[in-house]
Amino acid sequence: MTAEVLSRSFFARDPQVVAPELLNKLLIHNGVGGLIVEVEAYDGDSDPASHAYRGRTPRNDVMFGPPGHLYVYFTYGMHYCCNTVCAEEGRATGILIRAIEPVQGIETMRARRPKAGNGDHHLASGPGKICQALAIDRTHNGADLISADSGIQVLDAGVDPPAHPAQGTRIGIRAGTELPWRWWVSGNRNVSRR
């Protein structure tokens, strides 16, 4: 399998452009990961659903930094969610990785997700589940996805994004609910809501 690290410039574009192109890319942490099959775009100070909507804070600081880094946040007292930072430095955008299709290290994922039951499509079919399955937490906030140092990378596995990804509104938000900034691989069983 060919697998090349994505370039910084791949991420240095509008999140609404990058998001559908992230579908079928490989998210890997230390040999454990899979194909991205569901994403949501968040567009900084123009997007009322974004954590950055009300300006820069310690929590959302990474989103204001250079593209190609990982923004990890903790929510509901128990879950981590991870995003890829996009656009130019100073503009706070992120793409929430909502679901992946397990490909590598599936047994490791299963051990980390004892509540997943049978079926690979329960291992990482949600943003909190991904971080459990890939062991991503706040220590990975700001990790560089281009450099290999962090152990977390987004790779081009040689699978093209879908020519016609499914698109709809984002999940779990109160504001900006009308914006159609969620994309997923149509029919994939790993998508968080089917």
Add this chain to the structure above:
DNA sequence: TGCGAGATTACG
């Protein structure tokens, strides 16, 4: 310094 809400998950 206090308090409300949260880009969720799992179980009843």
Add this chain to the structure above:
DNA sequence: GTAATCTCGCAA
């Protein structure tokens, strides 16, 4: 339908 669980960010 709703409990679990804790951090952040704004208001006072």
